[in-house]
Amino acid sequence: MSEPLVLNEYRYFDSDPSIRKIAYELYGDVKDLPIVSPHGHVDPTLFAHNKPFPDPTELILIPDHYVFRMLYSQGIPMESIGVPVVDGTKVETDHRKIWQIFAENFYLFNGTPSGAWLNHEFSIVFGIKEKLNGQNAQQIYDQIQQQLETPAFRPRALFEKFNIEVLTTTDGTEDSLQHHQTIRGSGWKGRVIPCFRPDAVVNMMHASWNQKVAELGEASGTEIDSFRTYIRALEGRREFFKQMGAVSTDQAALTPYTHELSANEAEEIFQRALKHKASAQDAMLFTAHMFMEMARMSIEDGLVMQIHPGSFRNHNQHVYQKFGADKGCDIPVQTEYTNNLYELLNKYGNDRRLKLIVFTLDETSYARELAPLAGHYPAMKLGPAWWFNDSIEGMMRYRLQVTETAGIYNTVGFNDDTRAFPSIPARHDVSRRIDSNFLAYLVARHVIDLGEARRMSKALAYDLVKDAYNL
Amino acid sequence: MSEPLVLNEYRYFDSDPSIRKIAYELYGDVKDLPIVSPHGHVDPTLFAHNKPFPDPTELILIPDHYVFRMLYSQGIPMESIGVPVVDGTKVETDHRKIWQIFAENFYLFNGTPSGAWLNHEFSIVFGIKEKLNGQNAQQIYDQIQQQLETPAFRPRALFEKFNIEVLTTTDGTEDSLQHHQTIRGSGWKGRVIPCFRPDAVVNMMHASWNQKVAELGEASGTEIDSFRTYIRALEGRREFFKQMGAVSTDQAALTPYTHELSANEAEEIFQRALKHKASAQDAMLFTAHMFMEMARMSIEDGLVMQIHPGSFRNHNQHVYQKFGADKGCDIPVQTEYTNNLYELLNKYGNDRRLKLIVFTLDETSYARELAPLAGHYPAMKLGPAWWFNDSIEGMMRYRLQVTETAGIYNTVGFNDDTRAFPSIPARHDVSRRIDSNFLAYLVARHVIDLGEARRMSKALAYDLVKDAYNL
């Protein structure tokens, strides 16, 4: 049973002809604009080494927890699809066998964004003409494999083919950024820049906090024996990241609670943590305080500040202990912003030097809290629909719930936030389609006119992200 | 003023012609599939005795709190519409008079699912040709009454006419299931099966807990004087329910908090409860522990486990004390799943022998918590839109918010959850229409193609429910 894989040119647009026609026209204006990817998790080694991708399974399935979590949810063991085990126990290594399982279960992705992205990738990046299924699995594996061996499918060539203007990675504070150095020194013109992510040295509850703080000290040439030296080390590393091209920082936490500690309080908590004696309460307060510190530093050094709260990381301890982090078991929790951001916004939210971009996994906060906050405070902007909400319906809900209160000019364009490099064009394409569709919906209802929609469309696809991230 | 009652064949489908056409086609494939009703509250006595339904008011209005709560909200006293009073005080007994009140206020149901179901019932089950109103009330009463007196309108005949493949009732742990026995012994082929519902012996805050535990002991032939004997009694009754055809259990609680107590803790709480000394905290912990115990038992005996949390029961104490439970004043509360289900999912969620079906009255949890959980844990599936959300818009919101993250294959088809037997075909018909419309919407936007939609449509209407409930 073979079914053609055809990407309809009107896909994801409203089926109402008047909306569809306008959406298609608006999309036509922006579809070929360069891709600006200001937040993501692609490994910079790809572009430093520029080695061929090994095979389809290694490229598409094994690193992408969006994909293998769905297989796991249907009872397929992760070992059987090659997800590596922390203790090094052998898992399935026959990548053709894994691909077969993936293909036989590919119908599970019907109606999901992963399905949309994968089909885009298959069709547009690899020129596959049939829908993946159990019958054609090996043949499609071959087709992809052959292309991966050609120069045109090496990372840098794809980067250029994808028309990426800038790609931001995510990097720990202690990172030497050697791969970024290699890229910059290579003569290749692709712009790949780091983002400063201090989570590992902020979250005291993490088992490796002390080690990470030691690594931060080493990287910054400072002995970190006090909160003051710790802050100085962070400031130094931010400066280094800036020199390496960084324009932003990013922080994740269970909640976006912000609170300023006194110098003494911060120091006492920090000393307890150095002695492995920090409590959960200490850790929570320290995280809250570090949001304040990072905002202060951003005002001083001009790095854009991002906050990604609301994920209960590694909810499935069995999976976490066996397979490690980022294995599809980070689950959102309800997230409160109005009270939690109060201190930060009251201290820094009126300061136009700060750019604070706030994300959420809790859609209930869009219209109720985030749009009113972003629609008032000069420093605050709203990040795009994130993670589970980075989807056709999720992005439409985002625009419908945010725009009326915050307008589009307090939002910041699209983030793909992906570690799946070859899915980047697909993700930006979906985003541009949905934003075009949203604007077309407004035009067709005579909320805005076509001229306004054209200017807004360009802003959503390109201008806002460049402006928000100082790119 | 008489208005024709005509059910448009395209009802509830999107008015956009391209969606409507596809929806109608998909619906055509599934509309005549047998009805599988795996969760509900129809009284098994109906099929054991197979007596005629007494009259329209007794059939349609008095037992259905979905209906009389709306009349009550507009100031119509419950006594005046025949809702029985606990202490036996006389209420209105003139069923024609009650029917007249109902008819005069029937416009209140415009735009509600009760309105849609009732009109389906009137038109398709009873062949009524006019919309019910004050003028034609008595005439329509007569029309229904005459039919109820014929053999074709007896419960078993309707069961067959409705094309019900299996109907699940809800039964207390102490229930002798004698009506189920009668049905099985009668030679009638209709499949009516029980569901094991232990709420009355779990919730220690309920006034009749001790009595219900005693009844459980009696039913199981065990003297329950310890947590251990209590558990053994439950295990025995589950076994008996299984022998009587049960495939599932069900538990309701204010929150889905799960927590395992030590054997000692459980025993101490149980002993306090036996002495009428359990605190609210005890009751909460006991409920949390019993979710863990029930999951363990399900792994052992294979019964599917259902959880229905988030209803503040009997919110209106005046109504509860006067009229009893299930009188339209159970009100949803916000419900948290990510933290509450943590212990249960961590202990049993990776075990493929468990099937845990989780419901919600809090739509905000669909995209944020439930779809990510069901889209990861092999044991967990998501129940359909429940109660107030079992409606045209509610079901559409469910699919739009769940599918992108969980797909359709981590959901379990439709539950009618009704005590209104003659409304069952109407409820399944609305569900099949909305699912068809949802899939047509995806096809019209080129998210899936028509072949995929056909397979998914069949799954949503029939395959998933049979598989999820082992039917």
Add this chain to the structure above:
Amino acid sequence: MSEPLVLNEYRYFDSDPSIRKIAYELYGDVKDLPIVSPHGHVDPTLFAHNKPFPDPTELILIPDHYVFRMLYSQGIPMESIGVPVVDGTKVETDHRKIWQIFAENFYLFNGTPSGAWLNHEFSIVFGIKEKLNGQNAQQIYDQIQQQLETPAFRPRALFEKFNIEVLTTTDGTEDSLQHHQTIRGSGWKGRVIPCFRPDAVVNMMHASWNQKVAELGEASGTEIDSFRTYIRALEGRREFFKQMGAVSTDQAALTPYTHELSANEAEEIFQRALKHKASAQDAMLFTAHMFMEMARMSIEDGLVMQIHPGSFRNHNQHVYQKFGADKGCDIPVQTEYTNNLYELLNKYGNDRRLKLIVFTLDETSYARELAPLAGHYPAMKLGPAWWFNDSIEGMMRYRLQVTETAGIYNTVGFNDDTRAFPSIPARHDVSRRIDSNFLAYLVARHVIDLGEARRMSKALAYDLVKDAYNL
């Protein structure tokens, strides 16, 4: 660059032709019905003095925090657009210069309800033919200014032109209502009535509570030295408001928590507050108790009771201290109703003499809590989409989430809730368009028929509000 300002006659209706046609027809029935505005913040002085509005900036921009908060969010200082500073420091006084800034940034309102209202006001009230922008700013200023100087644009003339049947203001308990007296004594027939708002004498945490209580005492001719005299003073003032035409009260609070204190508890808290010693806990309990007292009084005197909870007032302390209250930095918080309204509804919710209209800024409560409560308790009705949700999408979401459970007859029509007098026709027009569109959507899907829609349309635009507010 000049673009025509044309309000399409089908604006805000669904673009699907079948819905649009029905919506237009339904809207045609109700568009010219008189405006009933039962809740708002227009200054009664306007109608007492009937002076010309000074200029466009003073009329449209400076008093409207919906408008200037958006400019502020984009980094435009409030001083530069003439928002007065509390301490009297000079702010920008050149109203043409302010208007220029407003015009240059008018694109920020694309896709927002403020944009829709302003364009309606420009086009229909002032006959402006071009979209406001930097180029035509001064010319449009002139056009508006010239009209404001004519008799036809004085407040009373506009009130009549707008076809306002009744306009409710919001007034403190101590208010002499002298402007209302002046209006009533003037011979002018416009019906402008007060609403009794006790917030300033309820919220003990407010710095001016003691002063406001003293003013209440003075206004009522009572020395308030006890909770009992305080209550008596309130009762007296309610009676005075009633004599002055009031039909309703209104209370705001962070949460809708209701709780009855014993007479002693209430007295003790009140005495502490008189001595400036009330704690935050005292204030919270007092507010909860005052909801109970106000409900009791409403049953006695027949005033409709309104509750507006869930706004974190003056979230931006910098703005609050510099510019005062109502400056666009009141931010919604999540709001719980099922538990919080429990005591009030249990004591008074079954009493048909009470009309309790509940509002929310938290849309998640519509389907989950408010519609089930309003769909059961005879005393409770649901207020319309409020504030940030009083928008095209917000109103549509409201109807879609509320109607299936509460029907339309447990809702109360539209509130404009505005202090921007000339925007009143625009706001009611948007509301009538969206309600028409919602009903047309139901008709086009064959959920209701056109005859039902016509009756419901009239109810939503006119009948329900008159009935709910006893007008």
